[in-house]
Amino acid sequence: MQYLIQLLISGLAIGAIYGLIAMGFAVIYKSTGLVNFAQGEMTMITAYIAWTISTTVSGNVFVVALGAILAAILLGLIIERFVMRPMLGEPVFATVMVTIGLAVILRSAINFIWDAYPHGLDIGMGHGIVHLGGIGVRTGQLAVIATLLLLLAAIWAFFRYSKVGVAMRAVAADDRTALLMGISATRVHALAWAASSVIAGIGGVFFALSYDLSPAMFQLGLKAFPATILGGLDAVLGSGLGGLLIGITENLAGGYVGSGMKEVAGFAMIIVVLMVRPFGIFGERDIERV
Amino acid sequence: MRTGDYKQSYGELVALIDSPPVWLWSAVLLLALIAAPHLLNSYALSFLMIILITVTGALGLNILTGYTGLISLGHVGFLVTGAYAYAVLVSKYHMPPLVGFLGAGVVPALASLIVGAPSLRLKGLYLAITTLAFSFIINTVILEMRWLTNGARGIQVQRPEIFGISFDSDAAFTYLCLGIAVLTLLATLNIRRSRVGRAFVAIRDNDTAARVMGINLHAYKLFAFVTSAFITGIAGALYGIYLSFVSVEGFPFLLSIEALAILIVGGLGSALGAVLGTILIVLLPEATRLVFSLFSAQLDTSFTTGAQELKSMLYGLVIILFLRFQPRGLVGAWHDIRRTWVHWPLRY
Numbered sequence: 001m002q003y004l005i006q007l008l009i010s011g012l013a014i015g016a017i018y019g020l021i022a023m024g025f026a027v028i029y030k031s032t033g034l035v036n037f038a039q040g041e042m043t044m045i046t047a048y049i050a051w052t053i054s055t056t057v058s059g060n061v062f063v064v065a066l067g068a069i070l071a072a073i074l075l076g077l078i079i080e081r082f083v084m085r086p087m088l089g090e091p092v093f094a095t096v097m098v099t100i101g102l103a104v105i106l107r108s109a110i111n112f113i114w115d116a117y118p119h120g121l122d123i124g125m126g127h128g129i130v131h132l133g134g135i136g137v138r139t140g141q142l143a144v145i146a147t148l149l150l151l152l153a154a155i156w157a158f159f160r161y162s163k164v165g166v167a168m169r170a171v172a173a174d175d176r177t178a179l180l181m182g183i184s185a186t187r188v189h190a191l192a193w194a195a196s197s198v199i200a201g202i203g204g205v206f207f208a209l210s211y212d213l214s215p216a217m218f219q220l221g222l223k224a225f226p227a228t229i230l231g232g233l234d235a236v237l238g239s240g241l242g243g244l245l246i247g248i249t250e251n252l253a254g255g256y257v258g259s260g261m262k263e264v265a266g267f268a269m270i271i272v273v274l275m276v277r278p279f280g281i282f283g284e285r286d287i288e289r290v
Numbered sequence: 291m292r293t294g295d296y297k298q299s300y301g302e303l304v305a306l307i308d309s310p311p312v313w314l315w316s317a318v319l320l321l322a323l324i325a326a327p328h329l330l331n332s333y334a335l336s337f338l339m340i341i342l343i344t345v346t347g348a349l350g351l352n353i354l355t356g357y358t359g360l361i362s363l364g365h366v367g368f369l370v371t372g373a374y375a376y377a378v379l380v381s382k383y384h385m386p387p388l389v390g391f392l393g394a395g396v397v398p399a400l401a402s403l404i405v406g407a408p409s410l411r412l413k414g415l416y417l418a419i420t421t422l423a424f425s426f427i428i429n430t431v432i433l434e435m436r437w438l439t440n441g442a443r444g445i446q447v448q449r450p451e452i453f454g455i456s457f458d459s460d461a462a463f464t465y466l467c468l469g470i471a472v473l474t475l476l477a478t479l480n481i482r483r484s485r486v487g488r489a490f491v492a493i494r495d496n497d498t499a500a501r502v503m504g505i506n507l508h509a510y511k512l513f514a515f516v517t518s519a520f521i522t523g524i525a526g527a528l529y530g531i532y533l534s535f536v537s538v539e540g541f542p543f544l545l546s547i548e549a550l551a552i553l554i555v556g557g558l559g560s561a562l563g564a565v566l567g568t569i570l571i572v573l574l575p576e577a578t579r580l581v582f583s584l585f586s587a588q589l590d591t592s593f594t595t596g597a598q599e600l601k602s603m604l605y606g607l608v609i610i611l612f613l614r615f616q617p618r619g620l621v622g623a624w625h626d627i628r629r630t631w632v633h634w635p636l637r638y
Contacts, residue, residue, distance in 0.1 A: 086614055087613070090617070092414065094617055095613075097550065097554060097613055101605070101606040101607070101608075101609035101610040102610065104547060105602075105610075107602070108599040108600070109603065111599045222422070225423075226423070260430050263430055264426055264430045270420070271408055271423055271424075271427075274408060
């Protein structure tokens with residue numbers, strides 16, 4: 001029982017990180033109709049920038065957080081402006097392949113700029129241990145779960161009530177009609193890329209805090225795919241919850257079946273789910289006409 | 291006056307090669323390739339081998355992604371399955387190499403049924419991600435089945451001997467790769483002009499319309515998966531023999547992306563494009579290295595230390611630039627040049 005609860009809690013913690021990155025995927029998909037295959041790499045760059053700030057400027061939590069958020073916004077805006085905007089109006093396949101090319105470039109750039117060795121991110125927080133009913137939990141793990149839940153609520157409210165959120169939904173539903181209604185699609189896209197970069201970046205920083213910072217971190221993006229597919233590519237909230245579900249599944253499979261299963265439990269799960277609902281658990285079914 | 295190249299019968303429309311000059315140039319190219327192993331040094335020969343093996347794999351992916359429009363991010367999964375099937379049959383159970391090659395085709399083809407069946411309901415990005423999932427699952431399966439695959443330790447593979455002919459030397463192995471690449475090229479060109487190939491293209495262009503015209507979507511999609519996996523598996527076996535060692539690390543995920551890059555750079559859905567794309571992508575790092583070394587020796591050393599990174603950055607950049615400026619790839623560029631040449635000084 002103790003073991004099960006331990007697995008569940010650490011599953012929730014890693015699942016919250018997957019959830020954050022999966023929300024990054026969903027925010028971009030919802031407003032631009034693209035899957036951003038460079039999401040894992042963007043997550044990783046933000047984490048590396050946070051690490052650089054903590055070792056060169058100041059280890060203060062607020063300085064690091066502010067610096068990382070600003071860097072993530074800048075990264076999202078630069079990518080949108082110089083890589084994605086020229087592809088506006090091209091077929092989806094072409095645009096998605098561009099994000100794959102971008103992923104390859106960013107991943108190599110990280111190895112080129114920083115080194116290939118793992119580093120620990122230390123901002124003097126997140127390593128303390130809290131005892132919950134006899135089970136030790138790190139504060140960083142609790143913080144990431146809380147952050148995910150807060151962001152889920154904030155994003156729900158954003159899409160439901162704010163004018164910009166409604167505009168984003170309009171662009172996603174039909175960008176031509178949205179343009180005719182006076183919504184600037186490029187501005188909505190820029191906002192989506194910046195927001196997605198920040199949300200996923202938060203996940204990356206939390207990952208670096210709980211585990212290690214290493215060039216293998218881009219795999220977080222691949223791990224978050226099952227989460228966002230499970231939730232439905234167009235469901236931002238579903239993706240966040242999908243992350244938690246994938247985290248728990250992975251940990252249970254790793255704890256009870258074998259460590260090899262831990263790596264692929266998520267992927268195996270999406271294949272099964274997609275056989276039943278090809279558009280994800282919370283996704284919407286497209287109706288196509290010839 | 292003839293103003294263009296017009297087809298006047300169905301026979302001309304589906305001809306394998308429609309003009310005598312193309313026959314001539316193909317024959318010249320084939321003769322050059324046959325002479326090449328005797329003329330090139332071993333360094334240049336290794337590039338020729340890699341190009342021939344990669345062409346086979348790229349033609350395999352072209353059936354699925356280029357003709358049928360099903361995007362696969364997991365083709366490295368079929369490649370590694372083929373390589374392991376060959377290595378297990380030939381190195382471990384000492385079967386003849388021909389049986390090994392057959393296994394290298396059939397095992398991935400069976401695996402593709404497993405991944406293809408759930409993919410039938412999926413489209414576009416969802417399908418891309420399912421195939422990606424497949425390539426990760428296959429890696430784990432291989433690592434877990436230690437009794438068959440030696441797990442992470444991998445399997446040594448010898449160059450084969452078929453019908454008493456030893457393919458041990460580089461020149462002989464190049465001929466083997468050349469033979470398989472030419473066979474694959476002829477096979478895919480023939481598939482493209484057959485009833486099946488036209489059904490594939492109809493599915494790519496609009497699957498709902500194709501279905502209304504009486505094309506069985508499930509059967510043809512599965513068929514595309516199986517054929518593509520069969521060819522890719524054989525390319526995998528060749529690659530395993532070339533490396534002389536088959537392990538999961540020898541087939542990184544980047545190969546899937548490289549394969550898609552080849553198709554995009556060459557021109558999606560064209561066999562000629564797959565060939566041109568392969569040549570460009572395989573030779574790109576080498577060409578860059580030569581250009582760098584011309585400028586200065588110091589630049590050259592910095593390139594060798596960060597070579598892997600710069601090489602992958604170049605891939606990324608080439609994919610993005612082609613998609614942005616020449617989405618029809620090298621084949622599209624070639625068609626444009628030819629049209630300009632024929633019609634000059636008119637615009638069209």
